[in-house]
Every structure is written in C-alpha cells, then in structure tokens.
Amino acid sequence: MNEQAMRELLRHMAREAEWLMQALRAVRDLALPSWCIGAGAVRNLVWDNLHGYPTPSHLPDIDVAYFDAANLRPERDAELQRRLQAALPQVPWEVTNQAAVHHWFEAYFGHAVEPLPSLHAAVASWPEYATSVGLCLRADDMIEVIAPHGLDDLFNCVVRRNPARVSMEAYRQRVAQKRYAERWPRVTVF
DSSP: OOHHHHHHHHHHHHHHOHHHHHHHHHHHTTOOSSEEEETHHHHHHHHHHHTTOSSOOOOSOEEEEEOOTTOOOHHHHHHHHHHHHHHOTTSOEEEEEGGGHHHHHHHHHSSOOOOOSSHHHHHHTSSBGGGOOEEEEOTTSOEEEEOTTOSHHHHTTEEOBOTTTOOHHHHHHHHHHHTHHHHSTTOEEO
C-alpha cells in the first residue's frame, strides 16, 4: 500500500471511530493554532483495526499536542486540559505545548533537548516511528494526517526506535512497559 492509500485508510478509520471523532471535535473547539491528537491514540486505532478488535484497546490517555511559542506558561496546558475534561469528562486527556517541552524535558527524562520549531518537528521526535503520527480535524471537517516519518511502520505493525530523542535504554523500557506484541500479536519489535 502506498503512502497516499495509507493516509486515506487512516482518515477512514478515524471517521469510523466515534470516540476519536468526538475527541477531535473537542480539541478543534479550543481553536488552537497548531494541534493534533497523536501517539498512542492513533497507534491503537490502527493496530486495533488491523487486528480486527471490535472494542478499542485501553488508552491511559489521549495525547493532545499543540504548538504555541507565544504562551509557554505551564498553567496553559492544565487550563486546556480542564476545558477538554469539561467537554468530554470520560476521556483521559494529556495536553502538552510542544513549544515548551525543552523547559521540562531534562528534569523528566534525564537529558536536555533543543527547543522545537513546530508541531511537525515535535511529532517527528516522538519515541517510535509508528507513534510519530498525529491527526487534526480542520474547520471544514477534513482530517489532516501529520506523519513526518511516513505510515509504513504504523500500518506494518512495526515498533522501531526513533533516535531523535529516545535512548536505547529508554526505548527498551518503553517496549517492556507497553507490551506491544502481547496486545497486538502481529506487531514486530526492532
């Protein structure tokens, strides 16, 4: 399947998942300049579909990434998360301004990172290529797919470390914690 076909299939899967469409509409209502729902929410959507699971896999959170270099206040993420919680209280939201990640990354992950220039650059830095994917619902209801590394790993159920920010040790810990191959038997971990 070529990249364009995978993008169309991903859009179709998203439109068929009412939980995801509700989440996309709720985030769109925040009127953020640059945003997406990504990482595990998109990975689970695709892998659950490819495995024929009738019920969505458990998600500890739905990651909302946005980019706003004009407002780096940590309280902003909490404010946006509260607004989303009020709109959809059953959803476990996790909201992060990617423009501010360099302020807290070292304290949390143990090494410093450079400031990110955009949402696309942020998505490109996420831990695995299969999870470096985001979806944004535009005002005209078109679903934008942000996939800086393409969709091959996602649609081929491949877990591969993205060396942009994740050490091999952190990657191994993440793979052990996420138990990808147990949850989705067709997954191959590199």
